[in-house]
Amino acid sequence: MSKAKWLLPIVAGVAAGAFIARQYKKKALAEEADLLWSLLGLRPGARVGEVGAGTGSMTEQIAARLKTPGHLFATEIDDKRLRQLVKKKVQQDWRNVTVEASHAFDCRIPANSCDAIYMRAVYHHFTDPAQMNGSIFRALRPGGTLAVVDFTPRWWLAPCMPKGIPANRGGHGIPSAILAEELEQVGFEQVRSIANWPGRKFCLLFQKPIAS
Numbered sequence: 737m738s739k740a741k742w743l744l745p746i747v748a749g750v751a752a753g754a755f756i757a758r759q760y761k762k763k764a765l766a767e768e769a770d771l772l773w774s775l776l777g778l779r780p781g782a783r784v785g786e787v788g789a790g791t792g793s794m795t796e797q798i799a800a801r802l803k804t805p806g807h808l809f810a811t812e813i814d815d816k817r818l819r820q821l822v823k824k825k826v827q828q829d830w831r832n833v834t835v836e837a838s839h840a841f842d843c844r845i846p847a848n849s850c851d852a853i854y855m856r857a858v859y860h861h862f863t864d865p866a867q868m869n870g871s872i873f874r875a876l877r878p879g880g881t882l883a884v885v886d887f888t889p890r891w892w893l894a895p896c897m898p899k900g901i902p903a904n905r906g907g908h909g910i911p912s913a914i915l916a917e918e919l920e921q922v923g924f925e926q927v928r929s930i931a932n933w934p935g936r937k938f939c940l941l942f943q944k945p946i947a948s
C-alpha cells in the first residue's frame with residue numbers, strides 16, 4: 737500500500753474529530769450564554785458589561801442576543817487578548833460592543849452604565865480585588881445584577897497560577913465563600929448560588945442594592 741493510501745484515512749479522521757470538537761464547543765458555549773442570559777434577566781436592548789472577555793467567545797454570544805440598541809462593554813487586561821478582541825469586533829462587525837482596556841484596580845466601565853455585568857473564570861486572576869470590586873459596583877446601576885462564574889482551586893492548574901493574587905486563594909482558583917465575602921464587603925448582596933455551572937464551575941449572582 738502506498739504511503740498516501742494509509743495516511744488519507746488518518747488525516748480524514750483527525751479533521752473529522754477536530755470538526756466534531758469545534759461543534760461541541762460551540763453548542764456548549766451557546767447553552768452557557770442562554771444560562772447567563774436568563775440568570776441575569778437580560779432582554780434585547782439591555783446594557784451589559786463583561787470583565788476579562790479574553791478573546792471574546794462569550795462576548796460574541798451575548799452581543800448577538802442584546803442586538804441594538806443593546807450594548808456590551810467588553811474589557812480585557814492582557815494586551816495580546818485585547819488586540820484579538822478589537823480585531824474580532826472589526827472583522828465580525830460587532831456594532832453594539834465597546835472594547836475597553838482594563839486595569840488591575842479599575843474595570844474601566846463607565847459609572848452607572850450597566851444593567852448587568854458578568855465575568856467568567858476571571859475573578860481568581862484579580863490582584864487587587866477590593867479596588868476592582870468597587871469599580872464594578874460603581875459601573876452597575878442601582879438594582880443591577882452581577883454574575884461571577886469561577887472555580888474552586890484545581891491542583892492540576894497550579895503550574896499556571898496567576899501572579900500577584902492574594903495569598904488566601906489556596907491555589908489556582910478561588911473558594912466561593914471568599915469570593916462572596918469580598919463582593920459583599922463593597923456593598924453587593926448575594927442573591928443566588930449555583931454549584932453545578934457548566935465546566936465544573938460555580939456561579940454566584942449578586943445585586944447592587946436599589947438604594948445605593
Ligand SMILES: C[S@@+](CC[C@H](N)C(=O)[O-])C[C@H]1O[C@@H](n2cnc3c(N)ncnc32)[C@H](O)[C@@H]1O
Pocket residue numbers: 787788789790791792793794811812813814817838839840841843855856857858861862863868
Ligand atoms: C481564564 S481567562 C477567561 C477569559 C474569558 N472570560 C472566557 O471565559 O473565555 C481570564 C481572563 O481574565 C483576564 N483578566 C485578568 N485580570 C483582569 C482584570 N483585572 N481585568 C480584566 N481582565 C482581566 C485575563 O487576561 C484573561 O483573559
